[in-house]
Amino acid sequence: MQPLANVTPLKPPPRAGAIEVKNVGQIFKTSTQDVVALDSVSLEIKPGRFVVLVGPSGCGKSTLLMMMAGLRQQTTGTITINGAPIPKPDPDRVGVVFQEASLFPWLTAEENVEFPLALRGVAKAERRAKAQEALKLVGLDGFGKRHPHELSGGMKQRVSIARGLVQDPPVLLMDEPFAALDEQTRMTMGDELLRIWSATGKTVVFVTHSLTEAVYLADEVIVMSARPGRIVDHLQVPLPRPRTYEMLSGDAFGTLRDRIWRHIRKSA
Amino acid sequence: MSAKTLRHLIVIGLIALWEILPRTGLIPELFLPSLSSTLRAGWNEAPEYGHALAVTLYEVAISMAIACGGGILLGAIVGSLPRPRVLIMPMVSSLYAVPLVILYPVFTVWLGIGTESKIAFASIYGFLPTMLATAAGIQTIDPQLILAARSMGATMSQRLVRVIIPAAIPTVLSGLRVGGALVIVGVVVSEMLISSAGIGYLISRYRTILDSPHVFAGVLLVLFMAMAFNALIKWIERKAAIWQTGTRAGQSAADDVGSGAVQPAT
Ligand SMILES: Nc1ncnc2c1ncn2[C@@H]1O[C@H](COP(=O)(O)OP(=O)(O)OP(=O)(O)O)[C@@H](O)[C@H]1O
Ligand SMILES: [Mg+2]
Numbered sequence: 001m002q003p004l005a006n007v008t009p010l011k012p013p014p015r016a017g018a019i020e021v022k023n024v025g026q027i028f029k030t031s032t033q034d035v036v037a038l039d040s041v042s043l044e045i046k047p048g049r050f051v052v053l054v055g056p057s058g059c060g061k062s063t064l065l066m067m068m069a070g071l072r073q074q075t076t077g078t079i080t081i082n083g084a085p086i087p088k089p090d091p092d093r094v095g096v097v098f099q100e101a102s103l104f105p106w107l108t109a110e111e112n113v114e115f116p117l118a119l120r121g122v123a124k125a126e127r128r129a130k131a132q133e134a135l136k137l138v139g140l141d142g143f144g145k146r147h148p149h150e151l152s153g154g155m156k157q158r159v160s161i162a163r164g165l166v167q168d169p170p171v172l173l174m175d176e177p178f179a180a181l182d183e184q185t186r187m188t189m190g191d192e193l194l195r196i197w198s199a200t201g202k203t204v205v206f207v208t209h210s211l212t213e214a215v216y217l218a219d220e221v222i223v224m225s226a227r228p229g230r231i232v233d234h235l236q237v238p239l240p241r242p243r244t245y246e247m248l249s250g251d252a253f254g255t256l257r258d259r260i261w262r263h264i265r266k267s268a
Numbered sequence: 269m270s271a272k273t274l275r276h277l278i279v280i281g282l283i284a285l286w287e288i289l290p291r292t293g294l295i296p297e298l299f300l301p302s303l304s305s306t307l308r309a310g311w312n313e314a315p316e317y318g319h320a321l322a323v324t325l326y327e328v329a330i331s332m333a334i335a336c337g338g339g340i341l342l343g344a345i346v347g348s349l350p351r352p353r354v355l356i357m358p359m360v361s362s363l364y365a366v367p368l369v370i371l372y373p374v375f376t377v378w379l380g381i382g383t384e385s386k387i388a389f390a391s392i393y394g395f396l397p398t399m400l401a402t403a404a405g406i407q408t409i410d411p412q413l414i415l416a417a418r419s420m421g422a423t424m425s426q427r428l429v430r431v432i433i434p435a436a437i438p439t440v441l442s443g444l445r446v447g448g449a450l451v452i453v454g455v456v457v458s459e460m461l462i463s464s465a466g467i468g469y470l471i472s473r474y475r476t477i478l479d480s481p482h483v484f485a486g487v488l489l490v491l492f493m494a495m496a497f498n499a500l501i502k503w504i505e506r507k508a509a510i511w512q513t514g515t516r517a518g519q520s521a522a523d524d525v526g527s528g529a530v531q532p533a534t
Contacts, residue, residue: 069419091421102416106434116420119430163420 016082017047017170017203019068024077026063037063039228040077045205045220047170050197052214053207055224056264061207064229065173068205069096081171091116095164099176101156103148103163110135110144113162134162137196154185161193165200174206178213186210187245190217194243211264215256216243223260225267232263301481310485317470321489324455324466327386328493331451334387335394336444343402343443348432357403364396369457376462386463390454394447401443405436437508445501452497456490 026038038060045051053061066072067079070086079086081093089096103112113131122130135144138158148156157177164172178186190213197204208214214221215237223233237256239247247253283303289295290302297305310317346352372389379385409432417431459468471486 071415071419089419089421091419094419096416096419098412098416100410100412102410102412104413104431104434106437115417115430119420119422119426 018080018082019043019045019171019203019205020078020080020083021064021068022078024064024067024074024079026060026067026072027075036228038074039230041224041229041231042077043222043231043234045203047203048201050194050204050206050217050219052218052221053205053224054209054211054214054221054260054264055229056226056267057209059224059226059267060229061224062175065096065175065205065207068171069094069173071096091167091169093169094171094173095167095169097157097160097164097172097174097177099179101148101153101160103156103159105148107147108144109140109146109148109151109159112148112159113144113166115163116167130166131162134166135159137165137199138162139192152185153181154189157181157189158192161196165196165202168200169202171203171205174204176207176209179209186213191243193217194241198241211257211260212248214260215239215253216248221256221260223263225263232267233260235259298478298480301484305481306484306488309479309481310488313482313485317467317485317489320465320467320470320486323383324459324468324493327383327390327455327459327466328452330383331387331390331394331455332448334391335447335451336398338391339395339398339443339447340402340440343399343440344406344436346399347403347406347436353403353407360396360400364400368393369461372458372461375458381462381464383465386455386458386466389458390451393454394449394451396447397450398440398443398447401446402436402440405439405443406432408439409435441501441505441508444504445498448497448501449494452490452494 021041021043024038024041025036028035028037041060041064053064055061063072067074068081068086070089073087081090086094103109104115107115110128110131113134114127117127117130132141132144135141138161140155140158140162143151143155143159148159151159157180161172161174161177164174178189181189193204193206194217206217208217218237221233221235221237222231223235224230225232235256239252286300287303290297290300290305301309346356368389371392372385375385375388379388413431413435414427417427422430455466456468456471459466460472461468463469467486467489471483471490474480474482474486
């Protein structure tokens with residue numbers, strides 16, 4: 001038998017990164033009325049899965065993501081990541097990528113990526129090395145010294161992904177990360193994201209309004225209804241990987257996209 | 269020809285005119301003494317001007333510290349907390365429309381005609397724009413940046429030091445530019461009105477005896493002071509705000525302040 005150390009797995013085994021959402025509700029108290037944004041949402045996400053969240057505008061997708069990131073506390077129910085609750089943001093477990101790249105304009109790309117490490121007092125040399133590695137992973141080798149205004153929209157979003165990955169969290173949450181990009185950039189970014197995902201084996205929860213993007217990227221698609229947000233469907237995408245452009249025009253693809261669209265049309 | 273060389277040429281031209289026009293008699297020396305006689309007048313009374321400059325600089329320095337320090341501090345508080353903002357901002361904004369110079373005689377009654385009344389007046393004068401700009405700078409920070417920092421585990425103080433302060437710097441600097449300039453105006457004007465020392469006082473005293481060269485020597489000194497201050501701010505801006513081009517929020521707020529929205533009535 002071969003010694004184990006010589007075996008390099010094609011894809012690293014899925015690591016910790018399980019997400020469990022149980023009976024979660026969110027009520028926003030405003031001066032005029034109480035808004036029920038989410039009503040008893042339950043879902044389970046297995047480690048290493050690529051899960052896409054879709055639903056009509058205002059159904060609570062961002063709210064759900066905020067709660068998974070520990071940026072907001074649910075009114076009722078429990079959320080666990082790696083089996084433990086998340087009362088406040090924990091970059092060791094969860095990285096977040098927002099729609100606007102949210103880069104600090106006064107820092108260079110590499111300083112932006114180093115930011116979460118700097119917050120925790122990681123030594124300069126180690127920070128730099130990790131940032132270089134993350135920038136390389138997102139295909140931005142050699143762009144580290146640029147400021148955000150010197151980067152294109154797609155490149156900014158790559159930096160933002162690198163920043164989410166730099167602490168190597170098992171879970172990556174992405175709230176409409178490509179919504180502000182043009183269609184061509186968006187397609188390449190999708191492929192890039194799939195490449196990064198399969199190279200790192202992270203659990204990804206990805207919010208989008210594009211049904212094509214949803215089916216193209218996902219292992220599973222979770223469909224939510226309009227306010228108050230509930231889960232109306234949780235479907236598996238059996239398309240093989242790697243995904244290719246040709247699949248977009250296939251029957252299987254169309255059937256899945258239609259099924260999601262019917263749910264959304266009904267609830268909107 | 270670049271804009272810069274053109275600017276230099278214009279300045280040189282004006283300086284030359286200053287010398288030529290009075291000398292040829294086109295303008296009487298009483299209205300505009302030539303540059304050389306102005307410089308000579310200043311040189312002959314160098315100790316007197318030196319002493320006056322020291323007094324004025326001292327007043328400017330203290331007022332600047334109070335106006336800018338206090339303005340930034342209070343602006344930061346008012347800008348970041350919603351309740352004080354609602355209470356104070358309308359008051360400050362309407363106060364801003366009042367020509368504050370009417371307060372100066374009151375200050376001399378309270379504090380005497382020495383440096384204290386000048387410092388009090390100039391401090392308040394420069395304080396308002398600094399505070400308004402700082403409050404605006406904090407308010408216009410993109411909330412997404414703070415959210416992103418929070419998602420990366422930034423504590424309250426880390427968010428302040430690493431996000432809020434750097435994000436507010438461009439707007440605060442533009443406030444300092446206006447505020448600092450007003451401090452200089454405030455000190456010189458109050459010296460000219462009621463006082464017994466300083467450059468403003470010298471200008472005003474020589475004016476009463478119609479000694480134009482000595483008046484203009486004082487004017488020249490004030491001019492140099494303002495230019496030095498401007499250079500200082502430019503230097504700080506270069507140091508602190510390489511990234512300005514990148515922010516919409518910072519930029520538009522800076523434009524608001526720069527375009528005289530915060531220019532008070534004198
Ligand atoms: N801070 C808040 N206060 C009050 N109501 C809020 C707040 N945040 C969100 N909401 C409400 O909660 C609901 C869900 O909002 P959320 O942003 O999660 O929706 P979304 O699904 O992400 O929408 P979109 O697709 O447009 O991004 C909306 O109806 C919104 O108006
Ligand atoms: Mg949203």
